[in-house]
Amino acid sequence: MAARAWFKPVVVSAPSKLILHGEHAVVYGRTALAASLGMRTHMTIEALSERVQVDFPDIGVRKEWPLALIRQKLFPRRPPHLVPGEVDRVFTQVIHDFLGVSQGDLAHASLICFFYLFSIICDPGVGMAIHVRSEIPIGAGLGSSAALSVCLATGLLAIQAEFQPKGCDTSRAAISDWAFLSEKILHGTPSGVDNAISTFGGLIRFAQGRIEVQERLPCLRILLVNTQVSRRTKDLVDRVRVQHAAHPRVIGPIFDAISGVSESALAILRALEQDDTGAEEHYGQLAQLIEYNQQLLRTLNVSHASLDLICAIALEFGLQAKLTGAGGGGFAFVLLPPSINEKSVLLIRDRLEERGFVCQETELGVEGVVIQPAQSSDSFESQPISAS
Numbered sequence: 001m002a003a004r005a006w007f008k009p010v011v012v013s014a015p016s017k018l019i020l021h022g023e024h025a026v027v028y029g030r031t032a033l034a035a036s037l038g039m040r041t042h043m044t045i046e047a048l049s050e051r052v053q054v055d056f057p058d059i060g061v062r063k064e065w066p067l068a069l070i071r072q073k074l075f076p077r078r079p080p081h082l083v084p085g086e087v088d089r090v091f092t093q094v095i096h097d098f099l100g101v102s103q104g105d106l107a108h109a110s111l112i113c114f115f116y117l118f119s120i121i122c123d124p125g126v127g128m129a130i131h132v133r134s135e136i137p138i139g140a141g142l143g144s145s146a147a148l149s150v151c152l153a154t155g156l157l158a159i160q161a162e163f164q165p166k167g168c169d170t171s172r173a174a175i176s177d178w179a180f181l182s183e184k185i186l187h188g189t190p191s192g193v194d195n196a197i198s199t200f201g202g203l204i205r206f207a208q209g210r211i212e213v214q215e216r217l218p219c220l221r222i223l224l225v226n227t228q229v230s231r232r233t234k235d236l237v238d239r240v241r242v243q244h245a246a247h248p249r250v251i252g253p254i255f256d257a258i259s260g261v262s263e264s265a266l267a268i269l270r271a272l273e274q275d276d277t278g279a280e281e282h283y284g285q286l287a288q289l290i291e292y293n294q295q296l297l298r299t300l301n302v303s304h305a306s307l308d309l310i311c312a313i314a315l316e317f318g319l320q321a322k323l324t325g326a327g328g329g330g331f332a333f334v335l336l337p338p339s340i341n342e343k344s345v346l347l348i349r350d351r352l353e354e355r356g357f358v359c360q361e362t363e364l365g366v367e368g369v370v371i372q373p374a375q376s377s378d379s380f381e382s383q384p385i386s387a388s
């Protein structure tokens with residue numbers, strides 16, 4: 001079948017995420033509570049005659065291939081199933097060979113995700129120039145890989161839907177499933193919480209692949225603290241897996257306790273949202289849960305000296321902090337109760353920044369993935385994405 005030629009430019013953005021509670025335990029089916037964050041990844045895809053050009057400046061990748069070569073080398077080897085499922089490792093090896101890179105090459109992991117999704121979703125292939133730029137720190141626990149995966153899935157599905165309006169599911173549920181496939185290529189065994197929150201936005205309760213979007217989110221104020229220590233999510237997930245395999249009867253109950261923290265925190269957030277008369281007491285309970293969870297994560301050996309120091313500095317101000325995401329460095333967050341005065345916030349920020357950490361406040365519970373009107377095309381209209 002001949003390759004397709006032209007489509008309207010697609011502009012997509014997807015948010016970062018903050019795991020309030022449940023990281024690691026969620027990989028083993030326990031409950032996580034996650035909110036979307038104000039920093040976003042932006043992607044544009046434009047039609048390009050007979051070529052595929054990929055520009056990922058954040059990781060220093062800019063390359064171009066003839067579409068005919070991709071169709072000849074990759075398309076005959078792609079997995080038969082046209083719905084997202086398990087990663088076909090034979091096909092990822094085919095893509096590695098095509099790109100001439102080794103399996104562990106991190107800079108190329110994003111390219112593998114792109115070609116995997118492109119080969120399956122864009123049938124029978126279309127020339128395109130894809131450009132991705134992110135406000136999200138990469139490899140720091142705020143879901144940069146999920147935002148990339150969600151943008152790729154959304155953009156490629158939107159293009160395919162132009163050619164094949166019936167039979168191409170562009171709902172949020174489908175986007176999250178395709179992005180989950182991409183996350184599996186990057187991580188091995190992700191839980192799916194990161195792609196779910198980046199797709200749906202807001203606040204979600206997530207367990208065993210089930211996404212419960214919470215209709216209302218109380219206005220939580222948190223201080224994000226970047227340790228500036230880089231780490232790879234996959235390595236930390238592997239570290240926990242080794243411990244779980246060695247001591248399932250010890251590590252399993254830690255996962256249960258973390259799950260209990262997520263459920264209790266959600267109950268408190270719901271109570272806060274409905275009635276803020278008992279706000280002080282509720283914030284006290286939320287702070288206690290953050291402390292418990294940080295201790296549990298420390299027991300799982302995913303904290304780091306920098307994260308422990310942030311928690312200690314927060315405690316000097318009577319505040320609680322915990323790591324967020326995979327840990328091992330990356331980000332922590334400090335809960336700022338409504339009773340705190342601005343002078344104390346400035347003081348804690350100064351103390352943290354003196355030690356080399358970078359602090360910021362950003363919005364929580366922002367909109368999930370959006371397809372925006374393309375600036376370069378007058379004819380492109382904003383497209384709503386349905387929930388399921």
Ligand SMILES: Nc1ncnc2c1ncn2[C@@H]1O[C@H](COP(=O)(O)OP(=O)(O)OP(=O)(O)O)[C@@H](O)[C@H]1O
Binds near residue numbers: 233325
């Ligand atoms: N803007 C981007 N451009 C290209 N690739 C990206 C971009 N953002 C993320 N990636 C890919 O995601 C990888 C980082 O994923 P990783 O899961 O380790 O960190 P994270 O998603 O930032 O943190 P976490 O999963 O703990 O929330 C990078 O090595 C790169 O392959």
Ligand SMILES: C[C@@](O)(CCO)CC(=O)[O-]
Binds near residue numbers: 022023024026
């Ligand atoms: C560490 C982890 O629980 C969260 C990473 O953001 C991994 C996952 O859920 O896939």
Ligand SMILES: [Mg+2]
Binds near residue numbers: 143145233
């Ligand atoms: Mg990630």
